[in-house]
Amino acid sequence: MENEIRKDYLLDRWVIIAAERAKRPSDFKVEASPRDVGKVCPFCPGNEEMTPPATLLYLEKEGKLLRDRDSGGARRSDWIVRCFPNRYPAVKPETKEVKAVDNEMLYRTRAYGFHEVIVESPVHDEQPSKMRLKQLKYSLMAQIERAAAFYRDPSIRYVQIFRNYRREAGASLSHPHSQIIATEHIPKILTEEVKSSKTYMEKEGRCIFCDIIEVEKESSRLIYESKHFVALAPWASIQPFEFWILPKKHSANLLKITDEELDELSRILKAGLRALSEVLGDPPYNYVFHTAPKYPRGIEKFYHWHLEVYPKLAVWAGFEIGTGMYINVTPPEVAAESLKAEIKKCL
Numbered sequence: 005m006e007n008e009i010r011k012d013y014l015l016d017r018w019v020i021i022a023a024e025r026a027k028r029p030s031d032f033k034v035e036a037s038p039r040d041v042g043k044v045c046p047f048c049p050g051n052e053e054m055t056p057p058a059t060l061l062y063l064e065k066e067g068k069l070l071r072d073r074d075s076g077g078a079r080r081s082d083w084i085v086r087c088f089p090n091r092y093p094a095v096k097p098e099t100k101e102v103k104a105v106d107n108e109m110l111y112r113t114r115a116y117g118f119h120e121v122i123v124e125s126p127v128h129d130e131q132p133s134k135m136r137l138k139q140l141k142y143s144l145m146a147q148i149e150r151a152a153a154f155y156r157d158p159s160i161r162y163v164q165i166f167r168n169y170r171r172e173a174g175a176s177l178s179h180p181h182s183q184i185i186a187t188e189h190i191p192k193i194l195t196e197e198v199k200s201s202k203t204y205m206e207k208e209g210r211c212i213f214c215d216i217i218e219v220e221k222e223s224s225r226l227i228y229e230s231k232h233f234v235a236l237a238p239w240a241s242i243q244p245f246e247f248w249i250l251p252k253k254h255s256a257n258l259l260k261i262t263d264e265e266l267d268e269l270s271r272i273l274k275a276g277l278r279a280l281s282e283v284l285g286d287p288p289y290n291y292v293f294h295t296a297p298k299y300p301r302g303i304e305k306f307y308h309w310h311l312e313v314y315p316k317l318a319v320w321a322g323f324e325i326g327t328g329m330y331i332n333v334t335p336p337e338v339a340a341e342s343l344k345a346e347i348k349k350c351l
């Protein structure tokens with residue numbers, strides 16, 4: 005296969021698929037995580053005083069899920085999932101209005117929003133790739149519940165749920181956790197996805213994501229298909245071994261996921277991350293949920309939520325930074341082949 009340049013399904017984002025020097029899993033050397041010995045983990049039960057009071061706690065009593073929050077200065081430590089405001093928030097609810105500078109060129113707005121941490125398990129090293137399925141489901145449920153709470157704020161337009169795994173991918177603490185940032189802005193990638201999917205709907209009368217699923221299910225980029233989901237290596241993957249998970253039933257909004265779907269998402273997400281870990285030796289990764297922003301109207305028809313997993317195996321250097329164009333040394337077809345073989349063993 006020769007090198008070729010591919011365009012993302014929706015975005016004006018291009019990637020050089022460097023097939024001529026295609027790298028297989030064994031070509032990537034992932035260093036083992038350094039052990040954080042001797043350090044007190046602020047996310048472990050018993051150390052809640054090191055973080056702000058919880059806005060949402062999941063507790064389990066006699067097999068039943070209960071909800072609570074920290075109040076009156078006290079902190080509970082018998083939680084199974086714990087959500088609280090980030091100590092160093094990028095955006096926060098207490099902000100003053102700022103004036104967009106007189107000069108149009110120097111535009112700005114206030115940094116209003118919410119930035120929370122979701123501690124996914126009380127167990128320090130229970131990462132999603134090996135998490136008890138019920139625990140993973142509760143962790144996703146809590147993230148969705150907090151995202152829904154932020155969407156109820158009239159000024160919030162978009163809520164991003166994301167996960168950084170290992171220091172190389174931006175996680176400063178190793179204890180399993182995700183984050184949510186809710187802003188008054190619809191970020192660039194979402195804006196572009198929304199715009200493209202709307203145009204496609206107007207032209208073709210169908211959801212572009214539903215069409216992507218139909219096409220990719222028959223391709224060599226399919227990794228796994230279950231009753232409600234597909235996992236695939238996207239056509240214009242920008243990272244080696246990048247994969248996406250999409251619900252087969254058309255749905256714009258992750259927040260409307262059913263209980264049965266959530267069970268299955270937990271299973272496929274765990275298996276996908278496990279397969280990635282097995283194939284590449286536990287690489288760092290980032291994953292992001294893309295779900296419908298609050299606007300424009302009618303978005304339910306043409307947008308389709310999904311999860312994008314970006315293993316951190318390549319360093320984006322001068323070319324990528326300078327151009328927004330990428331070089332990927334592992335064609336998605338090669339990535340899918342390894343992940344497909346491995347995921348079967350992980351389910």
Ligand SMILES: [Zn+2]
Pocket residue numbers: 045046047048127128179
């Ligand atoms: Zn811990």
Ligand SMILES: [Zn+2]
Pocket residue numbers: 211212213214215253254255307308
């Ligand atoms: Zn769809």
Ligand SMILES: [Zn+2]
Pocket residue numbers: 197294310312
């Ligand atoms: Zn997306």
